[in-house]
Amino acid sequence: MEVLVLTPTFYPRVGGAEESMTQLYSGLVEKGVNVHVFTPKVIANSQLGRDSFMGVNIFRFVSIEYNKYSKFISYNIFGFIFLLYFLLKMKKRVDLIHVQYLFPMGLLGVLFSKILRVPIVFSEHHYGTGSDISSYTENGNLINKICAFIFKKSDITVSTGFTQNEFLEYLSDGSGTSKIKEIKLGAPEKKEKTNVDKLLLRKKYNLSTEFVFVSIGRLVKRKKFEKLIELSKHLKKNCNIDFTILILGEGGERSYLEEQIKEEGQQGNIVLLGSKIGKEKEELLFLSDLFLFTSEFEGSGLVYTEANAFGLPVIAFENEAVNSIYKNNHGGIVVKRDIKLMGDEIEKILSDKGLYEDKIKQGYTLLEEYSWNKYSENYFDLFHLILKKYEK
Missing domain, CATH: 3.40.50.2000 (Glycogen Phosphorylase B;)
Structure with missing residues (x-):
């Protein structure tokens, strides 16, 4: 053919x-x-x-x-x-x-x-x-x-x-x-973590905070990455969490996001890494603890199941794509478009090892559908x- x-x-x-x-x-x-x-x-x-x-x-x-x-x-x-x-x-x-x-x-x-x-x-x-x-x-x-x-x-x-x-x-x-x-x-197949050393990978990428959160996508308006800047500010002020947020992607909103990060004093907590593919992208996903996503619209939501494949619990703002993937919060945690609610869920899952492991297992199970x-x-x-x- x-x-x-x-x-x-x-x-x-x-x-x-x-x-x-x-x-x-x-x-x-x-x-x-x-x-x-x-x-x-x-x-x-x-x-x-x-x-x-x-x-x-x-x-x-x-x-x-x-x-x-x-x-x-x-x-x-x-x-x-x-x-x-x-x-x-x-x-x-x-x-x-x-x-x-x-x-x-x-x-x-x-x-x-x-x-x-x-x-x-x-x-x-x-x-x-x-x-x-x-x-x-x-x-x-x-x-x-x-x-x-x-x-x-x-x-x-x-x-x-x-x-x-x-x-x-x-x-x-x-x-x-x-x-x-x-x-x-x-969706990607489950990625095995057996030979992954998180601490070694974090040292390689100069990441010294206790927790690392990651988000991936084209830097465009509908992805609402500026909400992660608001989230970072909220977590620093109201939550006892030592964290870094990594954003992987390029696009027309990069200059605006850089200005906002500087203006809000979040340079020490948010890092724009640009587009990453292959081994480098895999390592950055493996070394992370949570996948965060604030997009207001996704056509299909491939990025969510990709995070599941790397054993990352997902916390995301609601949209039609993520709602259809994580029905009743199975496989991921979907919250209304509110920074405080997302912050609460981050605190909750990081303090509850059982919940954290359950979300990883649910994510792996979800991959069987794709x-x-x-x-x-x-x-x-x-x-x-x-x-x-x-x-x-």
């Missing part, structure tokens, strides 16, 4: 959607599928033109990253040119087109599905665009109309969870719900089913 992928973001960019794509396409490659990913060059250190990663063929083209409209225009114009060039050179027939997000590359996908006469499948992670928004109403009427048009041209659109189901049902206007299929994201292999298998079966219908 030859699958042509159009996506506005891909490795080496770090994020939940990018991780799910990497796991999906590498999993399909293991099942004998040839995957060709077309994506704009949005990361400075990524390679323009041909590249490969975990058996996936990647072709990056130039783009204009000024705003969502410049992205839409450049992705479709430059994408069309490079994609046409690729198809003329490739001697194998494309069997299916898979597009990540309805906007901004959906129209290009629809066009080539008509040219090549092949089925097209979309996957929706975050309200059509992947932008830093908490509701599809923030897209604006024009973009939602474009998304609705594209959705109706799809054979199937895959949703990652409840919030995206709601968005797709809105686009369908009640007439195309049969085109929506939900496929749960996978699997990257099952995730890629579900797509593999879906692609075959669509191709069989298309042949008829």
Whole structure:
């Protein structure tokens, strides 16, 4: 099977959607599928033109990253040119087109599905665009109309969870719900701690406080990392806890967060470490005691189950994604968006070893519901089913 992928973001960019794509396409490659990913060059250190990663063929083209409209225009114009060039050179027939997000590359996908006469499948992670928004109403009427048009041209659109189901049902206007299929994201397997020396790792990263808390995500407004600064201030003033909060991630809010940390006098308790991947990220998770998350919206919440895989109890502000994962606080602790309530839960779990261990065990149990292999298998079966219908 030859699958042509159009996506506005891909490795080496770090994020939940990018991780799910990497796991999906590498999993399909293991099942004998040839995957060709077309994506704009949005990361400075990524390679323009041909590249490969975990058996996936990647072709990056130039783009204009000024705003969502410049992205839409450049992705479709430059994408069309490079994609046409690729198809003329490739001697194998494309069997299916898979597009990540309805906007901004959906129209290009629809066009080539008509040219090549092949089925097209979309996957929706975050309200059509992947932008830093908490509701599809923030897209604006024009973009939602474009998304609705594209959705109706799809054979199937895959949703990652409840919030995206709601968005797709809105686009369908009640007439195309049969085109929506939900496929749960996978999660990392349980990470063994048998050979992990926390004290040695903390010494390596110059961390001397009794407790270390960690949070991970792109530094964008909807993640609300400034709430961790408020939390740090609250813990220092009202709780007898010696702690450091590590924030792993990059994004447009970094300068603002740095200013707030300095202004609130939290330099000794909060450290912005930037994006971390591979061994370094694993070590920082292993040396931590709790995972804290303050995001007001998540498309699927991969970051929560990742923390569970590393044996970290999770304390998070409520949102639709985390509520659907930790039902009745099984596997994690979900609190209302209140700093004092989060502080109370931190104090409670750190002073109760039994509760701490229970949350770790619950998190491991929760992982059994998720699997990257099952995730890629579900797509593999879906692609075959669509191709069989298309042949008829």
